[in-house]
Amino acid sequence: MCGIVGYIGESQAAPILLDGLAKLEYRGYDSAGIAVYDGEDIRVQKAGGRLKVLSELTHDGATMPGQSGIGHTRWATHGAPSDTNAHPHFNAAGTIAVVHNGIIENYLKLRNYLKGKGYAFVSETDTEVVAHLLDYYDKGDPIEAITKVMHRVEGSYALGILFKEHPGEIYAVRKDSPLIVGHGKDGSLIASDVPAVLRYTRNVYFIQNEEIAVLTKGEIAFYNVYGEPVEKEPTAIDWDINAAEKGGYEHFMLKEMYEQPKTVRDTLSPRVKDGGIVIEELGMTDEEIRAIRKIHIVACGSAYHVGVTGKYVFEGMARIPVEVDLASEFRYRDPILEQDELVVVISQSGETADSLAALREAKKRGVRTLGIVNVVGSSIAREADQVMYTWAGPEIAVATTKAYSAQLIAEYLLSIKFAQARGTVTEKEVAAYLKDLKRLPEQIEMLLGNKERIQHFANRYIAAKDVFFVGRGVDYAISMEGSLKLKEISYIHSEAYAAGELKHGTISLIEEGTLVAAVATQEELYKKTISNIVELSSRGAFVLAVTNDGNTEIEKAADYVIYIPQTNRYFTNSLAIIPLQLFSYYVAVGKGCDVDKPRNLAKSVTVE
Numbered sequence: 001m002c003g004i005v006g007y008i009g010e011s012q013a014a015p016i017l018l019d020g021l022a023k024l025e026y027r028g029y030d031s032a033g034i035a036v037y038d039g040e041d042i043r044v045q046k047a048g049g050r051l052k053v054l055s056e057l058t059h060d061g062a063t064m065p066g067q068s069g070i071g072h073t074r075w076a077t078h079g080a081p082s083d084t085n086a087h088p089h090f091n092a093a094g095t096i097a098v099v100h101n102g103i104i105e106n107y108l109k110l111r112n113y114l115k116g117k118g119y120a121f122v123s124e125t126d127t128e129v130v131a132h133l134l135d136y137y138d139k140g141d142p143i144e145a146i147t148k149v150m151h152r153v154e155g156s157y158a159l160g161i162l163f164k165e166h167p168g169e170i171y172a173v174r175k176d177s178p179l180i181v182g183h184g185k186d187g188s189l190i191a192s193d194v195p196a197v198l199r200y201t202r203n204v205y206f207i208q209n210e211e212i213a214v215l216t217k218g219e220i221a222f223y224n225v226y227g228e229p230v231e232k233e234p235t236a237i238d239w240d241i242n243a244a245e246k247g248g249y250e251h252f253m254l255k256e257m258y259e260q261p262k263t264v265r266d267t268l269s270p271r272v273k274d275g276g277i278v279i280e281e282l283g284m285t286d287e288e289i290r291a292i293r294k295i296h297i298v299a300c301g302s303a304y305h306v307g308v309t310g311k312y313v314f315e316g317m318a319r320i321p322v323e324v325d326l327a328s329e330f331r332y333r334d335p336i337l338e339q340d341e342l343v344v345v346i347s348q349s350g351e352t353a354d355s356l357a358a359l360r361e362a363k364k365r366g367v368r369t370l371g372i373v374n375v376v377g378s379s380i381a382r383e384a385d386q387v388m389y390t391w392a393g394p395e396i397a398v399a400t401t402k403a404y405s406a407q408l409i410a411e412y413l414l415s416i417k418f419a420q421a422r423g424t425v426t427e428k429e430v431a432a433y434l435k436d437l438k439r440l441p442e443q444i445e446m447l448l449g450n451k452e453r454i455q456h457f458a459n460r461y462i463a464a465k466d467v468f469f470v471g472r473g474v475d476y477a478i479s480m481e482g483s484l485k486l487k488e489i490s491y492i493h494s495e496a497y498a499a500g501e502l503k504h505g506t507i508s509l510i511e512e513g514t515l516v517a518a519v520a521t522q523e524e525l526y527k528k529t530i531s532n533i534v535e536l537s538s539r540g541a542f543v544l545a546v547t548n549d550g551n552t553e554i555e556k557a558a559d560y561v562i563y564i565p566q567t568n569r570y571f572t573n574s575l576a577i578i579p580l581q582l583f584s585y586y587v588a589v590g591k592g593c594d595v596d597k598p599r600n601l602a603k604s605v606t607v608e
């Protein structure tokens with residue numbers, strides 16, 4: 001996720017901007033840049049890679065004199081990481097500089113509109129349209145230009161803006177992307193997160209959606225989207241620097257779990273247009289989709305579990321055969337791949353060695369490939385024929401949560417797209433799917449709000465030796481992910497089984513008090529899973545059931561029940577995984593484990 005800073009005051013701006021950006025490094029980035037007004041012009045310096053490179057280029061800011069400026073660390077979304085795509089972006093005259101965090105969803109439409117008006121673009125970013133649109137509307141009153149731009153752009157944005165013609169001011173604007181402002185002892189500051197300003201002030205103003213802040217060295221004024229003044233009270237921040245980086249959360253994993261509603265929304269909303277699904281990046285016509293005879297989903301770890309869910313969803317919805325493979329197996333098993341098949345490689349990092357090798361193997365055989373990837377410009381994103389990005393932002397905790405949730409959404413969207421093209425769903429069903437998908441973010445929020453109850457339950461199991469997760473159909477896929485989450489961060493041995501498999505061996509492991517998490521979200525399979533729960537309980541297991549609201553029947557068999565809100569049977573993974581993530585997290589915290597950096601694990605597994 002990008003980082004924004006801005007400063008106007010008595011001191012030199014550049015060193016303050018670099019210091020603020022350094023405090024935002026934890027957010028992840030691939031390039032950085034600053035723009036400073038030197039009394040005559042706005043000067044800019046950008047650099048790909050680490051912030052250190054920018055600091056060296058500017059001699060820690062000394063080569064960029066001036067008392068007002070904006071800065072940015074970019075985590076690539078639109079356009080690969082490069083100096084050209086790095087922020088700030090400018091209008092053609094270089095008199096308006098913009099830094100941006102978020103996604104301008106209608107940027108292509110705006111870009112074409114502006115090109116028609118004679119504007120030329122130098123980068124591939126969505127941000128550059130904002131700089132040109134500001135130029136287009138700028139008639140001497142920045143607030144007027146900004147509000148006009150706010151009415152034209154769709155999506156999410158936090159913006160820091162510098163106008164050469166208004167050197168005594170810097171501007172901050174936001175919608176659905178965080179931005180704060182504060183007033184230090186010798187100037188005013190903008191930042192996308194608290195750590196960047198803590199050294200200068202502990203009193204900050206949280207800019208609300210569709211509000212504008214105008215900062216001068218002595219004061220900060222606020223306006224709404226109609227340009228009317230707004231009154232605001234500052235909030236006192238008492239976090240220490242370490243806590244501040246995690247937004248006040250104890251761990252990145254917890255923070256990232258709480259980012260899931262946003263992640264789901266960000267992955268979903270750009271692809272749902274006019275009541276239908278538009279996946280431009282798929283690069284396939286309906287006819288080409290119909291010509292696909294089989295899908296192979298290939299991935300590792302949690303991304304593989306997304307693939308297992310995908311098998312049930314694609315096959316159920318679109319009636320197309322799906323094979324799911326662990327990338328490390330696929331690459332060496334000489335897979336049978338035909339020309340009319342599609343290989344989908346799922347990867348958060350886009351750099352997992354086995355997944356990349358599997359992709360190359362598929363390409364070597366001339367099969368069409370699609371990457372579902374989070375990191376823009378990563379190897380899998382570059383090498384796959386088509387790439388569908390998940391908009392989860394950087395994930396810092398080794399245990400994936402928000403990227404996993406975003407991958408699920410991408411897969412649901414693809415399944416619906418395939419089902420529509422293949423004529424296996426009616427328009428009415430598609431409308432119902434979309435309605436349920438749009439409700440997921442608030443339902444996830446609701447489940448996260450239940451964390452105390454799960455924490456309380458988890459505390460009883462910090463000494464557990466073995467935990468089992470069982471389910472049928474999609475619930476089996478959820479169980480696999482629940483089990484991986486628990487073992488990777490708490491070091492408790494756990495396994496996931498298809499509930500119907502228990503009797504074929506695993507049930508012999510059940511002892512008095514063994515915890516079994518039974519996932520039962522598939523209505524047509526309730527009775528079967530309840531029978532398995534009874535078999536487990538009668539052998540001494542303590543059964544935690546995760547099921548849909550209203551399935552109270554399960555209380556007769558299970559010892560403890562967590563309910564999830566109603567959604568379509570294909571989408572239950574997105575909800576049922578939340579209590580399982582929270583459970584694993586609190587068991588690990590209770591055991592004193594290093595939750596964000598579990599032993600022996602790496603975030604990106606670039607060796608086989």
Ligand code: M6R
Pocket residue numbers: 300301302303346347348349350351352355398399400401484488603604605
């Ligand atoms: O970056 P990728 O999605 O390709 O990573 C795949 C796995 O290494 C990853 O999902 C891993 O299993 C996570 N630590 C699970 O939380």
